Amino acid sequence: MSKRVAFILLLLCQAWICRAVDFRAVGPSQVPQNQPFQIQYIIDEKAKDIQPPSMPGFELLAGPFTSTSSSFSFINGKRTSTYQQTYTYTYMVSKPGTYNLGSATINVGGRKYRSNGLKISVVREEPMPEPQPSSARTEERQERASRQQERPQETSIFIRTVLSKSHVHEQEPLTLSYKLYFIGADNVQMAGVTKMPDFTGFLKQESDAEQPQAHLENYNGRQYNVATIYKVQLYPQHSGEIQITPAQFEVVYTIPGARQDPFGQLYGYQAHKTLKAPAVTVSVESLPQENRPKQFSGGVGHFTMTPSISATDLSANDPVTLRLDITGNGNMKLLKTPEVNWPEGFDVYDPKVNNSYQNTDSGMTGTKSIEYLAIPREPGEYTLPPVTLSYYDSETGSYRTLSTPSYTLHIKRAGKSAEAGQVSDYSQEDIRQLATDIRYIHTDELEPAADGSAREPAVRTGSAAWWACYLVPLLIAILVLVFMRKYIRENADITRVRYRKANKVARKRLRSAKQLMEAGRTAAFYEEIERAAVSYLSDRLTIPTAELTKETIGEQLRNRSIAEPLVQETLNVLGEAEFARYAPSAQQDMQAMYNRTEDLINQLENQKL
Numbered sequence: 001m002s003k004r005v006a007f008i009l010l011l012l013c014q015a016w017i018c019r020a021v022d023f024r025a026v027g028p029s030q031v032p033q034n035q036p037f038q039i040q041y042i043i044d045e046k047a048k049d050i051q052p053p054s055m056p057g058f059e060l061l062a063g064p065f066t067s068t069s070s071s072f073s074f075i076n077g078k079r080t081s082t083y084q085q086t087y088t089y090t091y092m093v094s095k096p097g098t099y100n101l102g103s104a105t106i107n108v109g110g111r112k113y114r115s116n117g118l119k120i121s122v123v124r125e126e127p128m129p130e131p132q133p134s135s136a137r138t139e140e141r142q143e144r145a146s147r148q149q150e151r152p153q154e155t156s157i158f159i160r161t162v163l164s165k166s167h168v169h170e171q172e173p174l175t176l177s178y179k180l181y182f183i184g185a186d187n188v189q190m191a192g193v194t195k196m197p198d199f200t201g202f203l204k205q206e207s208d209a210e211q212p213q214a215h216l217e218n219y220n221g222r223q224y225n226v227a228t229i230y231k232v233q234l235y236p237q238h239s240g241e242i243q244i245t246p247a248q249f250e251v252v253y254t255i256p257g258a259r260q261d262p263f264g265q266l267y268g269y270q271a272h273k274t275l276k277a278p279a280v281t282v283s284v285e286s287l288p289q290e291n292r293p294k295q296f297s298g299g300v301g302h303f304t305m306t307p308s309i310s311a312t313d314l315s316a317n318d319p320v321t322l323r324l325d326i327t328g329n330g331n332m333k334l335l336k337t338p339e340v341n342w343p344e345g346f347d348v349y350d351p352k353v354n355n356s357y358q359n360t361d362s363g364m365t366g367t368k369s370i371e372y373l374a375i376p377r378e379p380g381e382y383t384l385p386p387v388t389l390s391y392y393d394s395e396t397g398s399y400r401t402l403s404t405p406s407y408t409l410h411i412k413r414a415g416k417s418a419e420a421g422q423v424s425d426y427s428q429e430d431i432r433q434l435a436t437d438i439r440y441i442h443t444d445e446l447e448p449a450a451d452g453s454a455r456e457p458a459v460r461t462g463s464a465a466w467w468a469c470y471l472v473p474l475l476i477a478i479l480v481l482v483f484m485r486k487y488i489r490e491n492a493d494i495t496r497v498r499y500r501k502a503n504k505v506a507r508k509r510l511r512s513a514k515q516l517m518e519a520g521r522t523a524a525f526y527e528e529i530e531r532a533a534v535s536y537l538s539d540r541l542t543i544p545t546a547e548l549t550k551e552t553i554g555e556q557l558r559n560r561s562i563a564e565p566l567v568q569e570t571l572n573v574l575g576e577a578e579f580a581r582y583a584p585s586a587q588q589d590m591q592a593m594y595n596r597t598e599d600l601i602n603q604l605e606n607q608k609l
Contacts, residue, residue, distance in 0.1 A: 021045050021108055022531065025101075025115040029578075033096050033122050036061055036270060041087040041115055045108045050087050053102035053117075061270055062191055062252040063089035090252075090270070093122045116548055155184035155255055156222075159229075159277040161244070167283045171235055171300040171331050172394050173363035178230040178247060178277050181219060184255070185271075190229055191250035194274065201242040202234040205333070205359060233359055235331050239286035247277040287392055293401055295338075299391030301330010301363055307387070307404035316379050316414040322372040324387065324404070329365040330394065332357050337370055338389050343382040343409070346374040379413040502539035506532050506601050510594070517590045522580075525590055529597050530577040536601055537570070550574060566603055573600050 027039035041050060041064075050064065064087040093099070098121050103114040157180070164175040182188050217226040229249065236242060252272050287300075303326055310321040322340060326332075332355070342348050352373070357366020376382070384407040393400045460466060509532035516525040538548050541556045550571055557567045573596055580593070 021113055022535065023047075023104075023106055023108075023113045023115045024531070024534075025104060025118050026527075027118050027120060029119065030121045030123060031093065033124055034092060034094055036090050036092050039089050039091060039101075039118065041089075041104050041106070043085050043106060043108070043113070044083055045085070046083070047085055047106045047108045047113075049107040051105045052089065053104055055091070055099075055101060057095055057097075057099065058091045058093055060272075061090040061092055062189075062272055063087070065189075065191065093120075096122045096124045098122075114544070119549065155182075155253075155271075156224075157182040157185055157188070157251065157253065157273065157275070159247075159249060159275045161247070161277045161280045163280055163282065166280070167285070168236060169285050169300060169392065169394065170237065170239055170287050171298055171334060171392075173233050173235055173301070173331055174282065176232050176234055176244065176280075177228050178249070180227045180229050180249075180251070180275075181217075181224040182253065183222065183224050185253040186256050187270075188225075188227075188251060188253040191252050191272070193230075193247070193249055195246070195248040197245040197247055199232075199234060199244065201238060202236055202244075203334075205233040205235075205364070233363065234282075235334065236282060236284040239284045241281055242284055243279055243281045246279045249275050249277065251275060288399075291399055293388075293390035293399055295388055295401075296390040296392070296399065297336040299331065299335045299389070300394055301328055301332070301391065302393055302395050303328030303330065303335075303389070303391055303402065305389055305402040305404070309384075309407055312407055313410045313412075314376070315412045316376055318414075319373055319375050320409065322374075322384070322387070322404075322407075324370045324372075324389075326368040326370070326389065327366070329360065330363045330391070332364040332366065332368055335368060335389075335391075338387050340372045340387050341385050342372075342374045343376075343384065345378045345380075345382075346376050349373045376409070376411045379411050382409045382411060383407070384409060502536050503601070503605055505539065506536035509535065510598055510601070513594060513597075517594060522590065526577050526580040526593070529593060530574065533570075533574055533577065533597055533600065536604070540604065560607075562604075562607055566600075566607070569596075569600060570604070573597055 021044065023041070023043040025039060025041050028037055031037045041052070052064075067086045067088070068084065098119065101118040101120065103117055105112050105114055160179050160181060162177045162179055164177075166174075168174050180188070180190075214225045214227045217224055219226075230247075250272070252270060254270050306325040306327070308323045308325075310319075310323075314320060324338065326335065337351055337353060340348075340351075352371040354369045354371075355366070357364045357368070359365075386406050387404045388401055389403075390399060390401045392398075509528055513525055513528040513532060516528055534548060537553055538544070541548075541553070543552060543556065553574070554567055554571055557570065558564075573593075576593065577597075
């Protein structure tokens with residue numbers, strides 16, 4: 001049995017290894033010096049821990065910005081889906097030249113994958129000849145220069161740590177917010193979090209993620225744009241002075257009107273900054289020991305309790321449900337379920353709890369509903385004592401105890417048809433008796449044969465049928481083992497597997513490209529076309545994607561005696577697809593491009609690379 005399980009696990013691992021993960025780098029092949037440009041790393045699986053290559057001479061202005069996209073489509077009853085995760089970096093290079101960038105690495109399910117490399121040419125920025133200004137143009141430039149002098153150039157951007165309250169009791173909720181203040185900056189965006197406090201001494205509850213909305217706020221006599229970028233609820237677990245350590249955030253923004261072009265037009269440039277949110281200290285008082293109820297379990301806030309019972313007059317073996325609805329605000333997640341002291345002779349089941357609350361600045365607000373289920377087994381009159389809940393009221397600064405009334409239960413004797421059963425759920429409407437569908441084992445003797453002799457067994461020991469019962473399953477097991485060993489041996493070479501599946505993968509990408517073409521998504525269409533051709537060539541030529549360049553493709557195809565016109569067509573298709581992606585305004589015939597790519601793959605397939 002253990003060998004069979006190990007065999008199945010081996011097959012699953014083999015299938016997981018063989019699945020295609022597409023991780024690629026895309027970027028422009030030529031950029032001007034001292035001008036920002038972007039490089040994107042795209043992967044079609046959920047990934048983490050991306051490591052870009054070493055890039056001497058490249059100044060990182062912003063990034064990585066992470067974005068994900070997914071799409072679903074139904075065509076002729078068939079469902080298809082795609083997923084992409086994109087990491088975007090913004091760079092600038094000041095020195096002209098040709099740069100060969102290495103591969104980035106990323107982690108997918110514990111395995112590392114490498115992207116392709118990039119070759120980027122940085123060209124010198126040609127200065128534009130400045131026309132001789134006329135008198136009207138001179139006056140316009142003087143007016144712009146005057147406006148530039150009048151415009152305040154000071155940029156101020158920082159983060160504050162804001163507490164809803166700095167003096168609380170144990171378990172009393174408070175809200176911590178990190179607020180971003182900025183003035184003299186445009187297009188302010190969060191680029192990442194480099195350090196967060198560990199909130200030692202607190203239980204924390206993340207607030208529901210919301211899109212930060214900027215608003216105006218007066219701080220130290222100046223009017224700032226303010227956005228709350230992070231908010232969390234904290235519940236102190238012990239008394240004393242508890243410090244919350246600093247946090248660090250990365251932001252990018254544009255400084256408007258900081259530069260002037262040759263025609264006198266003002267334009268801004270993008271800046272990057274690391275902001276530090278200062279540490280804060282929370283003063284926590286211990287809950288008073290005086291008048292503390294014995295049943296107090298740590299609830300802090302303001303609550304009410306509404307009880308209800310399903311019935312007080314019922315028969316034995318009928319279920320009874322006690323329901324408590326606890327409503328209010330405070331540390332509702334930490335409220336313990338009150339105990340119910342059911343009378344003797346009741347079968348008691350675990351309570352069913354349903355939480356419905358939301359986070360607010362004053363703590364969690366909502367309702368905690370609890371259902372207690374019990375079944376009386378003997379008739380009589382029973383008393384259900386009150387159920388109590390004690391908590392510390394932060395509004396009044398004192399302990400309070402909520403209590404239900406005492407219930408008297410009148411239990412009548414069950415009818416003759418009533419049978420004791422087991423309860424399968426907690427809600428009364430779902431109560432039912434089990435064990436009513438049991439089929440008892442036949443214990444009587446079997447009827448003898450017609451002549452009174454003992455019945456003959458269906459299969460005699462040593463007969464052909466008896467041997468077949470053993471040999472046929474053994475033969476089937478041997479055949480399956482031989483077949484699976486052959487399958488594992490054939491799929492052990494990952495390179496050969498990718499070689500065999502290259503055409504299938506390329507056809508799948510072409511179908512996806514056709515759907516994008518029909519949807520009118522031009523950029524995505526050309527990206528998918530390029531991916532189809534590149535992945536096919538990578539698998540057929542057995543060259544890693546990171547090392548695949550146009551020069552390498554041409555050299556490998558010529559080494560394999562591929563005709564020069566077909567080699568040139570291959571390079572032209574790749575070049576035109578790449579050009580169309582980075583020049584979306586160019587007029588291209590998508591249908592013609594699709595037909596060329598499909599015909600190219602067919603011709604290469606016929607060459608049996």
